[in-house]
Amino acid sequence: MQRAAIVFLAGVGCSSPAGVIDAAPPDQAAAPDAAQAASFSFVVVGCNRVEKADITTNNPSTANLAELDRTFAEIAALSPPPKFLFFAGDMVYGYKDAATLQPELAAWLAHYDASPLAAAGVELVPVPGNHEMQTKQNGLKYAYPEAEATWVAVMGSRIRGSNGPAAGGADQLQTDQARLDYSFDFSGTHFVVLDTDPVGADGSVPTTWVTADVSAARASGAAHIFAISHKPAYPSPLSAEGGFTSPAVRDALWTALEQNHAEAMLSAHNHLWYKTRPASTWQIVAGNGGSLLESTVPAADAFYGFTLVEVGASVTVKSFGRDVPSAGYLAPATPAKYPTTLRDTTDITWH
Ligand SMILES: [Fe+2]
Known part of the structure; x- marks a missing residue:
C-alpha cells in the first residue's frame, strides 16, 4: 500500500518540525528524531463522550464516533505501531446508574474491537473517568460501587493488573481497588494506572499504595x-x-512520582491539550479526544487528536491534532479538510 505524502513545515513553537499529514497518519520512520531510538511507544487520549443533549439511540456508545474513528485509524497506521492505547476515561456519558453504564461501555468496546486499531494489535488499556465511576444526583457527583463492579465486569479482559489496594488499609478505601488502581511492567517501563474517583474519595488516588508501588519499581531498576x-x-x-479535590493528595502523589523519577503523569478530564512541569515530572493533559472543548480554549489551540509517547534512550511526547470542525464538534472531519498535524513535541527524558 502506498503511503500518503507527509509534508514537513517549519516548526513553530516546537522542538522539532511540525508535520502535516495529507491523508494518512504520521509515519514515524520519516521523522529524524527520537523515533529511531524508541524501543516502543504508547498513546494516551481521553474525553471523547458526547454532551448529554447529543445522546441518541443510534449511538449506544455515547462516544463522538467521528473523532474517535479518525484517532483509531491514525494510531493504527503509525509505524511502528504503538504497544498500548491508554484510553484515559470519559469514553462514555454514564453519570447515572449501572443499567445505563453497562450497555454504553459494551457498545464502546464493540466499536473498538471492530476498528483497525484492534486489528493492528494495539492493546487497549482503559482507565476509568468520572463519567464512568460517578453518578449525578441532585447536583452532586459521586462514585458508586455498582459503577466500579460494572467497569471491572465489562473491561475485565483489558485490565492488565490486579495488584491495587484492597478496601480499608492505610488509604482507608471504602471499596476494593485492586483492578481499578494497578501497575504493570513492559519492556523495563513501569506503568501505574489510577482511578481518580474511588468510592468515598472522589477526586483522589490512594497515595500510600502509589508511593509504595513506585518506590518498589524504582528500587527494582525500572527504566x-x-x-x-x-x-x-x-x-x-x-x-x-x-483536577484533584485535595491539594494534600496532589502533593503526596507528586512527591512519590518525583522522588522515584517518574517522567510523567498523563491524564485527561480537562477538554483540551496541556502540558506543565511542576518540578521534574511532567503533567500532560490529553483530554482532547472529542468531547466538546472548553470554551476558554483559544481558537489556535482548539484541536482534537491523541498523544504519542516514544520511549527509548530518550522519552518524547508528541501531540497530534486536527482542528475542530466548523460544523460542530460531532461533525465528520475528513482528513482532506481537517488534516492531522504535529502540534507539539516535548522531550521529557528524566534529568
Ligand atoms: Fe472527566
Whole structure:
C-alpha cells in the first residue's frame, strides 16, 4: 500500500518540525528524531463522550464516533505501531446508574474491537473517568460501587493488573481497588494506572499504595515510570473541570512520582491539550479526544487528536491534532479538510 505524502513545515513553537499529514497518519520512520531510538511507544487520549443533549439511540456508545474513528485509524497506521492505547476515561456519558453504564461501555468496546486499531494489535488499556465511576444526583457527583463492579465486569479482559489496594488499609478505601488502581511492567517501563474517583474519595488516588508501588519499581531498576489517570493532579488553568479535590493528595502523589523519577503523569478530564512541569515530572493533559472543548480554549489551540509517547534512550511526547470542525464538534472531519498535524513535541527524558 502506498503511503500518503507527509509534508514537513517549519516548526513553530516546537522542538522539532511540525508535520502535516495529507491523508494518512504520521509515519514515524520519516521523522529524524527520537523515533529511531524508541524501543516502543504508547498513546494516551481521553474525553471523547458526547454532551448529554447529543445522546441518541443510534449511538449506544455515547462516544463522538467521528473523532474517535479518525484517532483509531491514525494510531493504527503509525509505524511502528504503538504497544498500548491508554484510553484515559470519559469514553462514555454514564453519570447515572449501572443499567445505563453497562450497555454504553459494551457498545464502546464493540466499536473498538471492530476498528483497525484492534486489528493492528494495539492493546487497549482503559482507565476509568468520572463519567464512568460517578453518578449525578441532585447536583452532586459521586462514585458508586455498582459503577466500579460494572467497569471491572465489562473491561475485565483489558485490565492488565490486579495488584491495587484492597478496601480499608492505610488509604482507608471504602471499596476494593485492586483492578481499578494497578501497575504493570513492559519492556523495563513501569506503568501505574489510577482511578481518580474511588468510592468515598472522589477526586483522589490512594497515595500510600502509589508511593509504595513506585518506590518498589524504582528500587527494582525500572527504566521509566509513567502514571496514567483521568483527572490530572495539575489541571490546566483554562479548565473549568479542574483536577484533584485535595491539594494534600496532589502533593503526596507528586512527591512519590518525583522522588522515584517518574517522567510523567498523563491524564485527561480537562477538554483540551496541556502540558506543565511542576518540578521534574511532567503533567500532560490529553483530554482532547472529542468531547466538546472548553470554551476558554483559544481558537489556535482548539484541536482534537491523541498523544504519542516514544520511549527509548530518550522519552518524547508528541501531540497530534486536527482542528475542530466548523460544523460542530460531532461533525465528520475528513482528513482532506481537517488534516492531522504535529502540534507539539516535548522531550521529557528524566534529568
Ligand atoms: Fe472527566
